[in-house]
Amino acid sequence: PGSPTTGAAPAAGSPDPASPASPTEGKSEEKKRGAKEDEEPVKPLIITDEAVADESTEALMYSPYEEYTRQRAVTQCVLLNGQINFLKKRFNTEHSAMLQRKRQEISKIAEKNLRIAQILTDLEVKEEIYHPQLELSEMPEKLLEVQDDEIKAEKYVSEEERSRLEELRQEQERRRKEQEDDAVERGLKIMMDGKLERDDTVVVKIQAPDFVQNKPQDEWSDEEMKQFKEYEAKVKKKQEEDEKKRRQLEAELKAIRKENAESAQQFNTALQGLLDSKLNTDQCIFEFELRVIKLVQGVMQAEEMEVKAVKLAEMVEEMTAKAEKSAAHVEDYKMELEEMMEKYQALTQEDKNADKKFRQAFAMAEEHVDVLLKLLKKRPKAKAKGKQKEDTDKEEGSASIDPFAVPDPKAKTHLVDDVALDKPEGLDDDVWEEFLDYRQGRLESEREMRDCAAELAEMQKYYQKIQQEDDELRAKLEATQQRLGEFHEQALRETFNLDVLFRFKQGQIEVEQAPVVTDYADAILIHRNKIRELNGDIRTSGTEKVKILREIKDIKKGIRAVEWENEMLDYTAGTLEVEYKHLHTLRVTKAMQEFIKGGGEEHNELERAKLGQKIAHVQKTYEAKVEEKRQAILRTRRLVKEKAVENRALETQVSDAGSVVRQRDDIVALQSTGLDQARAQKMMKDLRVTRKLEDVAKAQQAELAELKRQIDRLRERTFPSFAVVSKRVVGNPDEKPAPGSPGSSA
Numbered sequence: 001p002g003s004p005t006t007g008a009a010p011a012a013g014s015p016d017p018a019s020p021a022s023p024t025e026g027k028s029e030e031k032k033r034g035a036k037e038d039e040e041p042v043k044p045l046i047i048t049d050e051a052v053a054d055e056s057t058e059a060l061m062y063s064p065y066e067e068y069t070r071q072r073a074v075t076q077c078v079l080l081n082g083q084i085n086f087l088k089k090r091f092n093t094e095h096s097a098m099l100q101r102k103r104q105e106i107s108k109i110a111e112k113n114l115r116i117a118q119i120l121t122d123l124e125v126k127e128e129i130y131h132p133q134l135e136l137s138e139m140p141e142k143l144l145e146v147q148d149d150e151i152k153a154e155k156y157v158s159e160e161e162r163s164r165l166e167e168l169r170q171e172q173e174r175r176r177k178e179q180e181d182d183a184v185e186r187g188l189k190i191m192m193d194g195k196l197e198r199d200d201t202v203v204v205k206i207q208a209p210d211f212v213q214n215k216p217q218d219e220w221s222d223e224e225m226k227q228f229k230e231y232e233a234k235v236k237k238k239q240e241e242d243e244k245k246r247r248q249l250e251a252e253l254k255a256i257r258k259e260n261a262e263s264a265q266q267f268n269t270a271l272q273g274l275l276d277s278k279l280n281t282d283q284c285i286f287e288f289e290l291r292v293i294k295l296v297q298g299v300m301q302a303e304e305m306e307v308k309a310v311k312l313a314e315m316v317e318e319m320t321a322k323a324e325k326s327a328a329h330v331e332d333y334k335m336e337l338e339e340m341m342e343k344y345q346a347l348t349q350e351d352k353n354a355d356k357k358f359r360q361a362f363a364m365a366e367e368h369v370d371v372l373l374k375l376l377k378k379r380p381k382a383k384a385k386g387k388q389k390e391d392t393d394k395e396e397g398s399a400s401i402d403p404f405a406v407p408d409p410k411a412k413t414h415l416v417d418d419v420a421l422d423k424p425e426g427l428d429d430d431v432w433e434e435f436l437d438y439r440q441g442r443l444e445s446e447r448e449m450r451d452c453a454a455e456l457a458e459m460q461k462y463y464q465k466i467q468q469e470d471d472e473l474r475a476k477l478e479a480t481q482q483r484l485g486e487f488h489e490q491a492l493r494e495t496f497n498l499d500v501l502f503r504f505k506q507g508q509i510e511v512e513q514a515p516v517v518t519d520y521a522d523a524i525l526i527h528r529n530k531i532r533e534l535n536g537d538i539r540t541s542g543t544e545k546v547k548i549l550r551e552i553k554d555i556k557k558g559i560r561a562v563e564w565e566n567e568m569l570d571y572t573a574g575t576l577e578v579e580y581k582h583l584h585t586l587r588v589t590k591a592m593q594e595f596i597k598g599g600g601e602e603h604n605e606l607e608r609a610k611l612g613q614k615i616a617h618v619q620k621t622y623e624a625k626v627e628e629k630r631q632a633i634l635r636t637r638r639l640v641k642e643k644a645v646e647n648r649a650l651e652t653q654v655s656d657a658g659s660v661v662r663q664r665d666d667i668v669a670l671q672s673t674g675l676d677q678a679r680a681q682k683m684m685k686d687l688r689v690t691r692k693l694e695d696v697a698k699a700q701q702a703e704l705a706e707l708k709r710q711i712d713r714l715r716e717r718t719f720p721s722f723a724v725v726s727k728r729v730v731g732n733p734d735e736k737p738a739p740g741s742p743g744s745s746a
Helices: 023-039 070-123 140-144 159-180 183-192 210-214 222-352 354-361 363-377 385-399 409-416 429-496 528-585 590-597 600-671 674-718
Strands: none
Touching: 070 222, 210 222, 222 429
8 A cells, every 4th residue: 555645745737747848848837836835835734643533544554564664664653543543532432422321321310219219208218219420530521610619708799789689689579479469379279289280199097087086985876886887998998008009109119220220230231341342442552552662663773773874884985995095005105115126136136246246347456356355345343232323323413413514425434434454465556446446336335235125124014014004994894894784684684574463362471471571582483283282292291101100000009909918818817717716615505516416497497487577566566657657647737727727817807806906096095084094004013013023932932942952962962862763665575675775784
């Protein structure tokens, strides 16, 4: 997908940059365009996050694997911010709808609470009614509202405001007086208590006949008895109607409360859904924000790398220029060095041919050639380095006194050669002078050769130095170029080294989590199939190990079984030995002899017959007892049913009697006077006194009985008692008493 336009839009009528145009046309168009820009500046088209917040931008986003250019990264940031704003706007819409729904539910519950309050008033029940309200955080507009009770200062009222309030009060007073003299309102108030509709909440009270309060019941006539029965029938009917109405109100109250509970439950479910939506929205927003942060970091890193690459390129260019300049200097100096070497070689060659030339030059004095040759090669003795240096300094100092002085060759000669030469005998003075001149030239040549050698050595040393510097500069240049190439490769890798977000379950991350931010730089992604294969290998190894352990367990179990069997056989052998010894030491009785002879079988048959008869008798007795108990249970059930019927009848009678007693109590209460109440209070007081005396007598009797019991116990401690209590258990005489039971003997 193409990136959105972020620059200025071209002006109307401007030529296409790709279309060719003549220079004159271009200049005229540029003038026109410049004039138009001066008149109306073109506003740039800027795409903001709010511009794309009205609809989702997910379809326009790049894939995480396509964000490898700066323009795409910037475009993706804009689209991600737009998607974030879209998600926020969508959730805010859901939140506003939920808040509106809450207000509606609160208003509905408030309407139903009015009916609940009316029902509770009719039922004469005091219960708290739940009134849901909005929190202060849900009403942000309330923060700017000021209540009257929050203002502590007294309100200032001007004269005009006072006159207006006074006129308003007089107008209200006039209207009130007019309404008080309204005949229609007065008649409505007198006849229907000021209401046009019927009020079912008004309690209609049935008045009892007058003779009920004025006459005793024994003096009532038949007509009065009939009127009283009609009164009782009306009261009963009224009670039934009140009970029916109470049940209807309770059912209505229960239904309204159920509706309120269902509404609250539905709203809570919707609110839980909104919470889930908020969590999902926050998750998506945080994910998009993390992607934006990573993209911005990538763009900033790319810009930093571009700046660094430019610096490295400038450094390479600078070092390349220095390397070229150094190479040119090295090459020029190398040519000078070669010229100096050629000069030195020429001087060396001339020095090698000096003897031959000397013999040719002094061939006329052949008999003195060898002596002259020795004198020619004679040189002054070598001085110490320190002294030679002092002489050299003196020479240089004396020579440097007069900067305009012309050097004297003879003086120089004397300075160089201070050797005393003796003229050979028989040598002509002309030849000797020629020899001295030749020798002086020879010394000058040697000195020049020495100076050339020294200069050549200095030049070679300097050449090595500049060559080393050139090599170092070239090495630095190559290292910088290599660094620049590696940096370009790194930048290319970083361009395509994209940050991709993945969602993992908590158990799939095995990296140790840090307290704040976990570094996953050295983490690796392992395919799920590899983990499954590894788990399969672990399970296989574990299964084999478990199998081996089970085999070891079975082997140990078999060994233990064999050991137990050996111990059991050893114990059996010991038991048999003991029984064998017991048989040897056993006393043979008459019964045993009879049993051995064969008489014991008949005895067993008799015992078996007795036991069979006993079992049959016990079985028959058991069946008779079971039948008896079953009949008793049936009789008890019939009796219970009869008693239940009688109880229901008695309950009806008790209810009727209770109503009659309440009515009689009402009548007695109406007929009773202050004297009767005093008599009743006196009677109640006598009853209370009598009851207290009876309680005191009972307490004294109990105390006397306790004292008597203690006296008997003390008497038993003092005198021995020979009374034996025989406890016999009555039962089947054929049964033997169980060990430890009463009547059993040791």
